[in-house]
Amino acid sequence: MARDILIETLDGDPVRLRPMVPADEDALRHAISQLSNRSRYLRFFNGAATLPDHVVHRLSDVDGVKHIAWVAIDETKAEKPIIGAVHAQRGNETDKRGDFSIGLLDAWHSKGLARLLIALLAADSKKAGFDELIADVLWENKKGRALFGSIGAKSMGSDGSTIQFRMVLDEVIARIGEKKLGSAMDTVLAAIEGEDFFESAA
Template sequence: MARDILIETKDGDLVRLRPMVPGDEDALRHAISQLSSHSRYLRFFNGAATLPDHVVRRLSDVDGTKHIAWAAIDENKENKPIIGAVHAQRSSQDEKRGDFSIGLLDAWHSKGLARLLIALLSAESSKAGFEELIADVLWENKKGRALMGAIGAKSMGSDGSTIQFRMVLDEVLAKLGDKHLSPAMDKVLAAIEDGDFFESAA
């Protein structure tokens, strides 16, 4: 059974949402290089043009249990590049709490992709045994803080430079499904409601 969804953004762009696989390492490295230095800083707390190989390798080293990730693919381009990704990572399969991260190329901000990816990640992570995710967001990242509020994440406090948010997965999914956001979200939610959609992640 295919575990990918082809959606159309509000601007009419075709994007495929699918699970990330270890073979995406080079494509992910290229995507990170396409981020603006400011976006790289907000995402990785480091604006360097390139990241160490071990960091990129860790982001692509998905196993469906300790590390779950979904990628957004630009279907309008022949080489089908990765334009965004969202991750849930934990130290062991028994952990109920994991770390959350998300990144989108600058040109794809404000198109609703972040919420779509978060919905899919939350559903698959919940099925894999995660109950909550923790996200560290820089204070200056206003869009990141707004996104956390929009999906129902709660602040756990700040160290002065970052705010830590707690995402309870059931609450995030309820929040995202609470109102009609877009035809694309309707399509994603319908896939999530299909009990077989995440069966290969079990």
């Protein structure tokens, strides 16, 4: 299935990429608890060891229209845990702009997963009617700022502690597609271009 994609990371680890479903709530809660305090702070602007249940519920409450999300699954473990997730959320189905967020467990940083998830989310969100996504990144998050710059996101300004990036989906998809990012990205791009990529979307 084009919406259930098995890839290998840059160092050969098997990972499955698929849309998030509401039943992933407990797995997502566990994944968030596995983030280091530093990564949790950079992701949620809060280093607390646990997040309120309503926050985790909101992150897993996907409908494929107002809230679209993809997850990365560690295929080396029997329980198939979530190791990363990327989200696009908007207030209603007619909004063209949504909010973007992404998180990866620390051990899976620098393996190419962020760009793979972003490519899938961008394509799925565009099909659902989003034109652009907005991401707030802490100024001290140098890797996050570099990631957004590398995919063609543009700075909309800073309040001194955070910087806001605007991701025009057409531009992000084109930018990612232009780069030679390895066989995993080739697999993802081929899936996006396939006729059945959106067939099971909500």
